[in-house]
Amino acid sequence: MRSVRYNVAASLDGFIAGPAGDYDWIPHDPAVDFAAIFARVDTVLIGRRSYETAMQMGGLPWGAGMRVYVFSRTLPASALPGATVVAEGAVELVSALRAEPGDGDIWLFGGGNLCRGLLTAGLVDRIEVTLVPVLLGAGTPLFHPGYPRTTLQLVGTRTYPTGMVTLSYDVALSHGATGQANGPA
Numbered sequence: 001m002r003s004v005r006y007n008v009a010a011s012l013d014g015f016i017a018g019p020a021g022d023y024d025w026i027p028h029d030p031a032v033d034f035a036a037i038f039a040r041v042d043t044v045l046i047g048r049r050s051y052e053t054a055m056q057m058g059g060l061p062w063g064a065g066m067r068v069y070v071f072s073r074t075l076p077a078s079a080l081p082g083a084t085v086v087a088e089g090a091v092e093l094v095s096a097l098r099a100e101p102g103d104g105d106i107w108l109f110g111g112g113n114l115c116r117g118l119l120t121a122g123l124v125d126r127i128e129v130t131l132v133p134v135l136l137g138a139g140t141p142l143f144h145p146g147y148p149r150t151t152l153q154l155v156g157t158r159t160y161p162t163g164m165v166t167l168s169y170d171v172a173l174s175h176g177a178t179g180q181a182n183g184p185a
Helices: 034-039 048-056 090-099 112-120
Strands: 004-011 015-017 041-047 067-071 084-086 105-109 126-132 150-159 165-175
Touching: 004 112, 034 041, 041 048, 041 112, 048 067, 090 105, 090 112, 105 112
Parallel strands: 004 105, 004 126, 041 067, 041 105, 067 084
Antiparallel strands: 004 015, 126 165, 150 165
């Protein structure tokens, strides 16, 4: 079973984007090895707002050849060349992607609402949060209210010269909206 990784940067006060949807507060740190991160990934899941923000701020960080799924109820299916727009059926699509043969990771990039739905369905295997030493005071929260109670197991940490710290957690158990326990398969 292929893994879904929610990989996101957050301010110390818990925001993944500033009040205007900005993320220019995330420092460029040459010690972050994006090539190594992307080498493990072959599929990207991203919400519409995260996609649009990334495009406005200089483009998407991954290279050509990645399958990209943009989740949006408002974009037409043909709106984004090089990406597949998904209007509904996120849980079914991600379940099918996880069941595909291969060992490439599926990267959930941004999209707090998308993460909540997939976590509730038991489809997020790892949560990797890079804490940035900044307080924003407002913005898009790392986790919106309504997430299921989820038990996480710390599997790694990394500290960067800029003071950023990455915390990597495996999802041990997620209690879905129905009260049923969902965990990674």
